[in-house]
Amino acid sequence: MRNNLYLFAFLTMSLFISCDNNDDNSSDQSAGNGITINSDATSLNQRLDYTNSGVISITNTSTAKGLATQSTTDLPMVQIAEINPPTDSNGRTLQANHVAVNGNYAYVAYTMMGEAYSGAIDVIDVTDPYKPKLLTSALIANTDITSLTYSNGNLIIAGAKDIDKDATLTNPAIVINMQLSSGMLTDKYTVTKLESHATTDVAANSSSYFAVTGDTGSLFKINNSTKAVTSKVAVEDLRTVALTGDKIVTLSGKKGVNIYSESTLALQKSFATSTDVSAAKRTIDFDGTKLLVSEGYNGLGVYDINSGSKLQTIGLASAGGDNVTNAVSVNDGYAFVANGAAGLNVYKSGTPLSLVGTVGITGSSNYVKSSGDYIYVASGKGGLKIIKMEKPNATFANCSSYGVYNQGKDLILNSNEVKSYNGSTAINSIIVNSGGVLTHCGSISVQNTLILNSGGTFNMTGTLAQGKYQQSNPTELIINSNALLQIEGSVVIWGDLRLNSGAKINFIGNNSSITIYGKVTKNSGVTITGTYKDTENKLK
Missing domain, CATH: 2.130.10.10 (YVTN repeat-like/Quinoprotein amine dehydrogenase)
Known part of the structure; x- marks a missing residue:
C-alpha cells in the first residue's frame, strides 16, 4: 500500500525479487x-x-x-x-x-x-x-x-x-x-x-x-x-x-x-x-x-x-x-x-x-x-x-559566400530571380517560378508545399525535409514541366511527390538519397538522373 508516498510527478517503481538483508542500506544480487x-x-x-x-x-x-x-x-x-x-x-x-x-x-x-x-x-x-x-x-x-x-x-x-x-x-x-x-x-x-x-x-x-x-x-x-x-x-x-x-x-x-x-x-x-x-x-x-x-x-x-x-x-x-x-x-x-x-x-x-x-x-x-x-x-x-x-552535416566550400536566410516564413522566387542561402533554415513553403533559381546549402525544412514551376530550379546541397506524414490534405512537393530539383545529399519527403510531365530530378555525387513516405505521381517525360539511394523504392 502506498502510504503517503512521494509522488514524483509520474513516479515510482516496483521491481525485482531481491535483497535478503533487511538493513535499509544493504545491497545484494x-x-x-x-x-x-x-x-x-x-x-x-x-x-x-x-x-x-x-x-x-x-x-x-x-x-x-x-x-x-x-x-x-x-x-x-x-x-x-x-x-x-x-x-x-x-x-x-x-x-x-x-x-x-x-x-x-x-x-x-x-x-x-x-x-x-x-x-x-x-x-x-x-x-x-x-x-x-x-x-x-x-x-x-x-x-x-x-x-x-x-x-x-x-x-x-x-x-x-x-x-x-x-x-x-x-x-x-x-x-x-x-x-x-x-x-x-x-x-x-x-x-x-x-x-x-x-x-x-x-x-x-x-x-x-x-x-x-x-x-x-x-x-x-x-x-x-x-x-x-x-x-x-x-x-x-x-x-x-x-x-x-x-x-x-x-x-x-x-x-x-x-x-x-x-x-x-x-x-x-x-x-x-x-x-x-x-x-x-x-x-x-x-x-x-x-x-x-x-x-x-x-x-x-x-x-x-x-x-x-x-x-x-x-x-x-x-x-x-x-x-x-x-x-x-x-x-x-x-x-x-x-x-x-x-x-x-x-x-x-x-x-x-x-x-x-x-x-x-x-x-x-x-x-x-x-x-x-x-x-x-x-x-x-x-x-x-x-x-x-536538421543540422548541416558538412561545410560546403562553394557555399561560403551565401548569406543566411532572412526572408520570412514563405519564400517566393519571381520569374528569373536568383537566390542563394547557406546554413540551417526552417520555412513554411517555397514557390520557385519560371526561370527562378534557388540554391540552399546546409539543412532546410519546408513544413508545407514546395513547388517548382515550369523552368524553375532548386539546387540543394545537404539535407531537405519537407511535408507532413499522411495528412487528410496531403502536403506535396510538386515539380512541373522542365523544372529541376538537383540533389546533393539527403531528401526526406513526408508527404506526396508529384512529378508532372517533363519534370527533372538530378542526383549529384555517389552518396545522395531520397526517402518518400507518401504517394508518388509520375507523369510522362519525367527524367531522373544520377546515382542515388531510393530508401522506400518509390521512384521506380
Missing part, C-alpha cells in the same frame, strides 16, 4: 526473475506511431513573459516518430517520464500514476535517422521508475517498490544497477535499498553513482563496484541530482540548490530557488557557468553556479493548472524547456537566454532530454516523441 523482457520486433514496433511525423514548426508567439524573441528560421526540426506507452500485465497504460541517452540508444522510463506500482523501460535505436526502432522493452512489476541514467555499460535506475509485495523491504525507495548486454536490457541487476518513500533521481560517474530521495530525503553516494552506500547527506524534498566536473548539484523543492564535493559530499555552496509545490518532477541542467532550474509555476530560473545569483527568470505567460515548467535540457547552444500543457519551448544560449519559440507538437511536455541531433519529449500517457534537429 537478486536471484529472482521479476522482469519480463520483450524483444519481438513485430509486436514492439506496433507501438511506433507516425501520425504526427514530418516537418514541425517553431512559432515565436511567446508563452513566457518578458522575453525578446528570435527568428524561427534557424532550427529546422522533424518529428520522426512517437512511441506509444506500453501496457503492463494487468492491461494498464503506463506513462513516459524520463529518458537517458547513450550514443544512438535512448532508454525510456515508464511508471504508473496513482496507488498501484508498475513500470517499464524501452530501448530505442535511432541509428537510421528517419526510422527509429523499438528494440526491446521490459515490464517491471510492482515497481515505479522515476529516473534512469547510463553508466559504463549499466543502467542506473531510480524508483520505488511496493513493500507489500517484498517482505525484505522496510521502505519503498530503491536504486537498481542493471547490467546491459550490447546496450540491451537484461535480468542481471543489483538492488540497493534506501531510506525513503521513493528515489527521485540518479546520476553517475566512473566510480560512483548518486541517488536522491524525496519527502524526508537524502543524497546518497553508492560505490559502483560494491553497490553499497558509502555516504549520505540528509536534505528534505529532493527532486533531482546532476554532476558537473567534480561537483554534485541537487535541487530541493524547499531548500533550493546545494552544491557538494563529489569525493566527500562536503557542502560547498547553497542558494535558494523558488519554493515549489510538493511531489512534482523537476530537473536542472548546465550551460557553461549557468545553472538552469525548472521551477514549476514560476517557470525557468537561470543562476550563476559560482555565486548563486539569479541571472534571469523566464516566467510562464499563463502559469497554473498543467502549465508548469517540469524539465530543462541543454544541447549544442540551445535550451529545451518542457512546460507541461504549455508545450516545449526553445531558447538560444547566451546572457540572457533568448526565446526561439514553441515547438509545434501535440500533447503535454512533461520531460525533455536532448542529445546529439535528437530531442526526446515524454508526454505521460502520450508516450514519447522523437524529434530530429
Whole structure:
C-alpha cells in the first residue's frame, strides 16, 4: 500500500525479487526473475506511431513573459516518430517520464500514476535517422521508475517498490544497477535499498553513482563496484541530482540548490530557488557557468553556479493548472524547456537566454532530454516523441559566400530571380517560378508545399525535409514541366511527390538519397538522373 508516498510527478517503481538483508542500506544480487523482457520486433514496433511525423514548426508567439524573441528560421526540426506507452500485465497504460541517452540508444522510463506500482523501460535505436526502432522493452512489476541514467555499460535506475509485495523491504525507495548486454536490457541487476518513500533521481560517474530521495530525503553516494552506500547527506524534498566536473548539484523543492564535493559530499555552496509545490518532477541542467532550474509555476530560473545569483527568470505567460515548467535540457547552444500543457519551448544560449519559440507538437511536455541531433519529449500517457534537429552535416566550400536566410516564413522566387542561402533554415513553403533559381546549402525544412514551376530550379546541397506524414490534405512537393530539383545529399519527403510531365530530378555525387513516405505521381517525360539511394523504392 502506498502510504503517503512521494509522488514524483509520474513516479515510482516496483521491481525485482531481491535483497535478503533487511538493513535499509544493504545491497545484494537478486536471484529472482521479476522482469519480463520483450524483444519481438513485430509486436514492439506496433507501438511506433507516425501520425504526427514530418516537418514541425517553431512559432515565436511567446508563452513566457518578458522575453525578446528570435527568428524561427534557424532550427529546422522533424518529428520522426512517437512511441506509444506500453501496457503492463494487468492491461494498464503506463506513462513516459524520463529518458537517458547513450550514443544512438535512448532508454525510456515508464511508471504508473496513482496507488498501484508498475513500470517499464524501452530501448530505442535511432541509428537510421528517419526510422527509429523499438528494440526491446521490459515490464517491471510492482515497481515505479522515476529516473534512469547510463553508466559504463549499466543502467542506473531510480524508483520505488511496493513493500507489500517484498517482505525484505522496510521502505519503498530503491536504486537498481542493471547490467546491459550490447546496450540491451537484461535480468542481471543489483538492488540497493534506501531510506525513503521513493528515489527521485540518479546520476553517475566512473566510480560512483548518486541517488536522491524525496519527502524526508537524502543524497546518497553508492560505490559502483560494491553497490553499497558509502555516504549520505540528509536534505528534505529532493527532486533531482546532476554532476558537473567534480561537483554534485541537487535541487530541493524547499531548500533550493546545494552544491557538494563529489569525493566527500562536503557542502560547498547553497542558494535558494523558488519554493515549489510538493511531489512534482523537476530537473536542472548546465550551460557553461549557468545553472538552469525548472521551477514549476514560476517557470525557468537561470543562476550563476559560482555565486548563486539569479541571472534571469523566464516566467510562464499563463502559469497554473498543467502549465508548469517540469524539465530543462541543454544541447549544442540551445535550451529545451518542457512546460507541461504549455508545450516545449526553445531558447538560444547566451546572457540572457533568448526565446526561439514553441515547438509545434501535440500533447503535454512533461520531460525533455536532448542529445546529439535528437530531442526526446515524454508526454505521460502520450508516450514519447522523437524529434530530429536538421543540422548541416558538412561545410560546403562553394557555399561560403551565401548569406543566411532572412526572408520570412514563405519564400517566393519571381520569374528569373536568383537566390542563394547557406546554413540551417526552417520555412513554411517555397514557390520557385519560371526561370527562378534557388540554391540552399546546409539543412532546410519546408513544413508545407514546395513547388517548382515550369523552368524553375532548386539546387540543394545537404539535407531537405519537407511535408507532413499522411495528412487528410496531403502536403506535396510538386515539380512541373522542365523544372529541376538537383540533389546533393539527403531528401526526406513526408508527404506526396508529384512529378508532372517533363519534370527533372538530378542526383549529384555517389552518396545522395531520397526517402518518400507518401504517394508518388509520375507523369510522362519525367527524367531522373544520377546515382542515388531510393530508401522506400518509390521512384521506380
